[in-house]
Amino acid sequence: MTTMSRRSSSVTIRDVARKAGVSVATVSRYINQNANVSPEVSERLGLVLSEMKYVPHAAARNLASRKTRVIGLLLNNLHNDFFVPLLNGVEAVVRKRGYNLIIATYHADSRTEMPPPIGPHNTDGLLVFSDGLFDEDLVNLSAIGFPMVLVHRTPPPDLKIPSVTVENKEITHKLIEHLIKDHGKRRILFMRGPVHQEDSIHREAGYISALQANGIAFDENLILNGDYERDIAYQAVSKFLENGKHVEFDAVFTGDDDAAIGVLRALHQFGYQIPERIAVIGFDDLGFAPFLNPPLTTVRAPTEAVGRIATERLFDLLDNQTSDEVTMLSTEIIFRRSCGCNN
Amino acid sequence: MTTMSRRSSSVTIRDVARKAGVSVATVSRYINQNANVSPEVSERLGLVLSEMKYVPHAAARNLASRKTRVIGLLLNNLHNDFFVPLLNGVEAVVRKRGYNLIIATYHADSRTEMPPPIGPHNTDGLLVFSDGLFDEDLVNLSAIGFPMVLVHRTPPPDLKIPSVTVENKEITHKLIEHLIKDHGKRRILFMRGPVHQEDSIHREAGYISALQANGIAFDENLILNGDYERDIAYQAVSKFLENGKHVEFDAVFTGDDDAAIGVLRALHQFGYQIPERIAVIGFDDLGFAPFLNPPLTTVRAPTEAVGRIATERLFDLLDNQTSDEVTMLSTEIIFRRSCGCNN
DNA sequence: TGAAATAATGTAAACGGTTACAGTAACCGT
DNA sequence: ACGGTTACTGTAACCGTTTACATTATTTCA
Numbered sequence: 048m049t050t051m052s053r054r055s056s057s058v059t060i061r062d063v064a065r066k067a068g069v070s071v072a073t074v075s076r077y078i079n080q081n082a083n084v085s086p087e088v089s090e091r092l093g094l095v096l097s098e099m100k101y102v103p104h105a106a107a108r109n110l111a112s113r114k115t116r117v118i119g120l121l122l123n124n125l126h127n128d129f130f131v132p133l134l135n136g137v138e139a140v141v142r143k144r145g146y147n148l149i150i151a152t153y154h155a156d157s158r159t160e161m162p163p164p165i166g167p168h169n170t171d172g173l174l175v176f177s178d179g180l181f182d183e184d185l186v187n188l189s190a191i192g193f194p195m196v197l198v199h200r201t202p203p204p205d206l207k208i209p210s211v212t213v214e215n216k217e218i219t220h221k222l223i224e225h226l227i228k229d230h231g232k233r234r235i236l237f238m239r240g241p242v243h244q245e246d247s248i249h250r251e252a253g254y255i256s257a258l259q260a261n262g263i264a265f266d267e268n269l270i271l272n273g274d275y276e277r278d279i280a281y282q283a284v285s286k287f288l289e290n291g292k293h294v295e296f297d298a299v300f301t302g303d304d305d306a307a308i309g310v311l312r313a314l315h316q317f318g319y320q321i322p323e324r325i326a327v328i329g330f331d332d333l334g335f336a337p338f339l340n341p342p343l344t345t346v347r348a349p350t351e352a353v354g355r356i357a358t359e360r361l362f363d364l365l366d367n368q369t370s371d372e373v374t375m376l377s378t379e380i381i382f383r384r385s386c387g388c389n390n
Numbered sequence: 391m392t393t394m395s396r397r398s399s400s401v402t403i404r405d406v407a408r409k410a411g412v413s414v415a416t417v418s419r420y421i422n423q424n425a426n427v428s429p430e431v432s433e434r435l436g437l438v439l440s441e442m443k444y445v446p447h448a449a450a451r452n453l454a455s456r457k458t459r460v461i462g463l464l465l466n467n468l469h470n471d472f473f474v475p476l477l478n479g480v481e482a483v484v485r486k487r488g489y490n491l492i493i494a495t496y497h498a499d500s501r502t503e504m505p506p507p508i509g510p511h512n513t514d515g516l517l518v519f520s521d522g523l524f525d526e527d528l529v530n531l532s533a534i535g536f537p538m539v540l541v542h543r544t545p546p547p548d549l550k551i552p553s554v555t556v557e558n559k560e561i562t563h564k565l566i567e568h569l570i571k572d573h574g575k576r577r578i579l580f581m582r583g584p585v586h587q588e589d590s591i592h593r594e595a596g597y598i599s600a601l602q603a604n605g606i607a608f609d610e611n612l613i614l615n616g617d618y619e620r621d622i623a624y625q626a627v628s629k630f631l632e633n634g635k636h637v638e639f640d641a642v643f644t645g646d647d648d649a650a651i652g653v654l655r656a657l658h659q660f661g662y663q664i665p666e667r668i669a670v671i672g673f674d675d676l677g678f679a680p681f682l683n684p685p686l687t688t689v690r691a692p693t694e695a696v697g698r699i700a701t702e703r704l705f706d707l708l709d710n711q712t713s714d715e716v717t718m719l720s721t722e723i724i725f726r727r728s729c730g731c732n733n
Numbered sequence: 734t735g736a737a738a739t740a741a742t743g744t745a746a747a748c749g750g751t752t753a754c755a756g757t758a759a760c761c762g763t
Numbered sequence: 764a765c766g767g768t769t770a771c772t773g774t775a776a777c778c779g780t781t782t783a784c785a786t787t788a789t790t791t792c793a
Binding site for chain 1: 778779780781782
Binding site: 102104105107109110115117126127128134135142147149150151162164165166167187191277305308311334337338341 | 478481534676
């Protein structure tokens with residue numbers, strides 16, 4: 048019969064120490080392997096530990112060591128298949144290092160003066176995807192030297208935060224030029240992502256520079272907002288088409304593959320032939336892209352690698368304090384049927 | 391000039407208390423709103439808190455209160471677009487409750503006698519997806535009354551763990567029967583998911599019962615393993631077809647839409663007409679399904695709702711201790727072109 | 734051989750919150 | 764006027780680890 052008082056039912060380090068006939072410090076050293084423990088004691092502890100099924104209490108450990116062994120991934124939302132490869136890359140590295148991963152969303156709505164749900168108080172470092180955090184928050188965290196890596200976003204002026212992203216502008220330029228030169232398209236609709244999103248901005252820049260380079264006037268009526276979301280893209284295109292007097296167009300560049308799905312649905316419903324009448328191209332080369340109807344011409348972005356590398360950078364920060372500035376992974380056009388090519 | 395010793399740089403509840411001229415207990419009560427604090431003090435604290443940008447240290451809080459305010463989601467892997475809607479449902483509820491979400495993978499490989507990365511030591515409750523945890527672990531956790539909800543899996547015998555899943559067998563029976571009766575298919579390949587995965591087992595049961603009900607002999611040569619993964623499914627079908635003497639078949643039921651992508655790629659590469667020569671059907675109705683080539687006939691599974699409901703159940707457990715047994719959400723066939731239907 | 738370095742262990746003070754317990758002041762009903 | 768609530772606040776123990784510091788035994792080597 049034991050007094051339970053406030054004690055939880057689980058085994059503590061003191062229980063282990065008592066049973067093994069050593070001090071708690073020795074048990075701690077054995078577990079963390081950060082100081083010598085004699086072979087005999089080690090062996091004894093090994094047995095006692097597995098016998099008692101001891102698992103260190105994370106909070107106590109975190110409090111004492113001022114480390115959480117958790118890294119956080121901050122996103123604005125999870126509404127895109129794009130996140131599967133990203134999460135995969137992140138999770139693989141996090142697990143390999145024996146850390147845990149918290150994922151959280153944070154966006155304008157939740158910004159009613161709530162602080163971000165994850166940060167120095169519950170993680171050792173943060174992966175910030177795109178607009179997952181506001182500049183102001185970045186400045187604050189940066190000021191206290193909190194380890195962060197930006198993903199698909201470059202740091203605001205004056206902030207030295209490592210960043211991992213992909214090449215957007217040049218590849219988009221090439222892709223649009225392909226539409227113009229090889230398929231004779233001249234009225235190309237551009238479907239933006241979220242307005243301030245960096246990838247979207249660079250893709251738009253590539254789009255515009257390709258038009259200019261080919262003597263085509265920029266027409267702002269050919270810009271739509273798709274927000275990188277299937278449904279929003281679908282709605283946007285539908286509304287555009289419903290208005291019978293919409294401007295003419297012969298191609299659509301959707302900022303990402305997920306939005307491309309919505310665009311395809313809308314175009315199909317209105318009976319347009321793709322790619323004969325309207326060519327469609329995307330970005331990301333998500334797994335389903337080769338199987339869309341028609342197969343989607345798109346840009347292959349190494350998303351899993353982005354996740355992996357960003358996480359490794361973050362651990363570099365945790366280990367060495369050294370940081371590697373901006374990493375831009377290269378991208379590649381994948382020609383399929385939806386642009387008018389035949390394979 | 392302050393002595394920093396082991397002190398972290400962040401402001402603690404004691405700093406706040408001192409500045410506001412009250413005790414730490416009062417600050418704690420104000421923050422947690424779990425006891426009366428006079429209006430004057432409240433006002434003062436409100437100011438001081440925002441001025442000092444105080445954020446409670448999670449570990450200290452967890453240690454003292456024996457709550458982590460974190461729930462965990464345990465998966466075997468993240469290799470499927472299926473997880474996007476699931477994560478969405480889970481994350482939405484978790485955030486609404488002001489909790490954090492840890493996601494972790496745990497599978498046979500990592501089982502080299504490592505305990506699961508998340509559990510009672512760092513979460514208040516667990517969502518266990520499919521085979522994210524072994525029966526043995528379920529038994530242990532269940533024995534100490536640790537809050538858990540199973541997702542796409544029912545509890546092992548004798549364990550009372552709430553479970554949220556979808557209807558598999560009947561709907562699969564109907565779907566296969568549709569192939570047989572409406573499209574005259576008789577040699578239907580079934581592509582399994584992971585061998586012991588419950589959905590896969592029930593889908594197989596539905597497949598077999600439909601065959602029996604229609605006087606078609608079960609042929610084990612028509613069973614392939616796809617593991618719910620695009621690439622594995624692709625490899626499996628390719629290898630099957632490469633062997634020139636493979637058994638004849640006129641349809642494929644892939645256990646899920648993601649594997650269906652791999653199947654479609656393989657069939658296309660070998661030049662089969664879909665659905666004229668080979669019909670293909672999937673399961674889940676992922677976002678891309680209507681846009682595959684051809685549009686995929688599949689079963690709509692309310693995956694986001696599964697995530698949402700499972701998480702709500704888990705919070706019920708944390709709140710009331712009451713649990714709702716097995717919840718099975720209904721599913722529905724979505725007829726598209728890949729089975730031979732025309733719309 | 735003796736001093737110094739090294740190895741193995743223990744003691745106890747943090748870490749930053751929560752909360753049981755106790756105390757004081759104001760209020761209430763008779 | 765007085766005992767009994769009620770509202771608010773403070774003191775200090777406690778949550779389960781890590782780790783600085785102290786201690787002792789053992790090895791190394793001039």
